[in-house]
Amino acid sequence: MMHTKKLSFPLALLMAAALVLVLFPVFWIVMTAIKPPTDWNASPAIWAPSHPTLINFRTLFDPDAIREYGVGGVSQSATKSVFGSIFASVMATALSVLVGLFSAIGISRYGNGSRATPLIILSGRMFPPAAIAVPFVIIFSNVGLTDSYTGLIAIYVAVTLPFSTWMLKSFVDDVPREIEEAAMIDGRSRLMAHLTVTIPLIRGGLFATTMFIFILNWSEFMFALVLSYSNVSTIPVQLAKYVTATAGTLYGVQAALAVLAIVPLVIVGYAIQSHLARGMTFGAIKQ
């Protein structure tokens, strides 16, 4: 009965205002990314550049490109960090979803295994990353994993495992057991039943989970910051470097990197938005 009421004019106005508030920061960062250097430090700040340009995006990959505007060159190119983010996020996501999938099936169909497992996995999400980062550094240095993507990927898998496991579990729960039982009666072994029947049935959920975990990995900052040396770099780390580097406030270039970072996420987010609630709440809430 609540669903049939229409939106009154004052409420529509309210929603419009809310929409503006929600989208304004995104608008701002996109505008900044296309501002030429002359507009960067304007006081008061300029809302939309009169001569938008793509030079900031070019500078990310060719640091000297900005010199044609008379600004000192940016010290580093962002190419490595872009590749780093793509590589680490994709690999970590694939592994996390794979491991989570098996755990999900196991927990959904066969029980927990150990009561401690959920606690341990949840602790991984609650422990302040800054303090666990150094034990990682120590352990990695003893096994030769410092400054390598392998170490970073391992950490990413571990901290996203709670999400992938529980999110996939809730999708597996949605598949009635009878279908698997039918396959097993048909003569297939348990393992085959899961592989050939269960998994295809949760295709949509699997996709949503993968994209969701990808968002988490792509956004991760602290561990990458701590573990990045010269070989390892991700986009958030590079953004922080651009911002803290004292060679001037390169608003445009920073914003260009920020925009580059959020584009994949926004696309992915929209693609899976019907499953976002499930993802964010460890599978507790379905839409």
Add this chain to the structure above:
Amino acid sequence: MLDSRTIELTETPPLAAAPLRGESKKGLGIAAMAQLLTLPGQIVSVLVLVVPLLVALYMSFTDWSPTRGSLFNAQFVGFENYSELLIWDTRFLYAVIRTVLISAACLSLEFFFGLGLAVLFLREFRGKSILFSAFLTPMMILPVVVGYTFWMLFQSNGPINQIIELLVGPRGAPEWFRSAPFAIVAVVLTEVWHWTPLFFLILLSGLNSVPENPVRAAVILGASPRQVFWRVVLPMLKPVIIVAFVIRSMEIIKLFDEVFMLTRGGPGSATETISLYIYKLAFNDFQLAYGAAAAFIVLLGSLLLIHLLLKPVRNQLLEVSR
């Protein structure tokens, strides 16, 4: 009660204990299957979570820092780090209190705005699905980018101050990063912008699955729409609301990325959250053992908090899932 398909927070799921009728004899049995499937997850957790946690735990009972030689020869000091943190380290205690207060403020505002938006979305209007997507956008943006964007927005010559000056007159706009209260407000506003969509999403799901019958009954019995909402609908949303709060609490305690980009914990230490303080201990001072102890105190506190938050609904949830 809420439809059991809407919310589950199961710990012990239904179990296919007995072998199935006609189950093929070839292949693995049940116990082995359970082991095989959950093994990779357990291996990853143990190797990448448990081992470092144990190293950190060990470290927290020593006085180790790299200036004192190797970790394995470190001197054992018992609970000294812990007592120092809880009794003498006012900066740590302030960071904890600050984080709790900021979290409470953020969560309350996120709930308030999220609920408001969700209620609006119960109505019918054109372009609903596009608007729905639009309102979810903030949640999808990387925390560092959110922090950086709002850092720009809150600059003294930035758009927020320009708007304020339009309303209040020149020189009326605050210098956000120069005064403690304004810096804290900036942090809260940033967080609220970032995560209100999550509350909106969860509450909308909850509202959409409120069963019709109790609501219809209340209307028939003469309740006003307001009474229906506050005394019938909202109580039924309790489990959903609690899940939302629990999920966000777990993450907001670790608040780091946005504050790092916005204020670095300043001015002074006015916006120094727990994570920022532990980061300083670990990566500026390299007081690693001390930082590890601080982290464990935070972990224990968080676990306790989550346990307390879940208590009122634990029974309800278990009953629902049966």
Add this chain to the structure above:
Amino acid sequence: MGSKNHEIGNALDLYDAGGMSRRSFLTALSALGVSTFVANVVSLSPLGAVKAFAAINGPEERAWELARTAAAKATKKTLTLLIPTGSIGNMTPYADKWKNELGITLEFIEEPDEVVHTKGMQEAVAKTGRYDVMMPTAMSYPDWIDSGVIYDLTEWVEKYDPEIFHKEWGVVFPASHHAQLYNGRVAGLLNDGDQITLLCRDDHLKNPDKAKAFADKYGYPLAVPKTWTEYYNLAQFMHDPGKGFYGSLEYRSPYYVKWMFMQRLISKGRLYFDKDMNPTFNSDEGIAALEDMLAMNQYLHPDAFSFTWSSNYNAFGRGEGFMNIVWPSGFKYSKAPSTGPATTGKIAATVMPADKLKDGTLLYAGMFCWGYGYAVSRYSANPELAYAYAQWMTSPTISSDAIPYLGGYSDPYRVNHMLAPTQRLIDTYSPEYLKTLYDNMVNTVPDFCLPGGFEYQDALDKQVHACMTGAKSPKDALKDAAHAVDRITRRIGKEKVQQSWLALTRNLADPIKKASGADKWS
């Protein structure tokens, strides 16, 4: 140098024997490819030309020889350097020479300046061997030495003699000690003389209307400030926000603001600790220093609370302020037309203002803030090559060449840079500025170059910043800072820090030691 040595040797001998006028000697040497300043120094040295020439070229030659042998033995043909962003311009000009003559590729890993210390300490834990040369500030040396991530350079220094304590071309005392040593042992070779000085807009000082108005108002002639009171008066007088011209561009931003406090504190004759490691910055002088800073807040640039060194330089270069407290690179930037469009040719520099002591005398002191230097990583595959690089780059001859490059912020630090400068140094700075720099550097006081130095500076910085933003009174801020500092001392170990502190304060200018009582400590 080799093939011309014979002819240079002849010229030196001839000059020493009195068979050449100084002018012909200089011309002859110049024709033989010897730089003007070397020729200058050599011609005037009491050691005699032959000895002086050997001595002044010594550090460079010996380093190069070591580099040559180390490079030949090296399996890894790259030398990796961890450097702060913005400093690379002083080092890239020599990459080709190292590549072509030694076969060594220089690889630079840049990190934001506040991250260099962190990366070093992480390397102490991770021990990757990624870095060969590391470039920290002097404040890192105690922790880096204690954690074993860099070598104690003393033996190499004794063997290859970079002449860092030489009277004519060594590093200026006392920076030679507090910016390179930890407990008396060499931890790094200074490559950046971060002595702050005060710059004023000369065009305003020379303005006759302003001069009259100032003299009428304050009762003494308009000129560069000699004391902090005069500094305040000038800021007040010149402050013109309507025209976007501010009294001073002094820092109020986190990390930088503590230096403004420490500078005023030492001018008043107070150091940070006494001989027993009790904090003394929370004394009356400290409170007065904070009150002076609060009084200055109204005459500062609006961005003072967010300035970094580069935004500060840019603002001054655009002509937005009358005075600025800068490192020598700041002078370099405001003199060059490209980076100082509004200030080029219009700068008057002076030593940091003095303050009146209780007995009425003026005390001149200057903060040495930062001070980067080359250290050798203990996990380097080529430690000798790394040391050779450090000694070579900081040798009296090469450093005179490296400092003037605009793409880096290396500042003069050897006596010859300031008192016998090359033409390029003169063009980049100016003889007057270099002399001013020298006068300031002999009165320099170090930062918290102690074990746990970064913790100490953070504790003080947070409280000073809180005071400047109005959150705390000066008394409370310093009380809280002292409390935090005491805890740090207790946790690190009082004896350990005390030893280092006493070593630091042993080497200060005499008036400063006397005013603070440090002359009686050891």
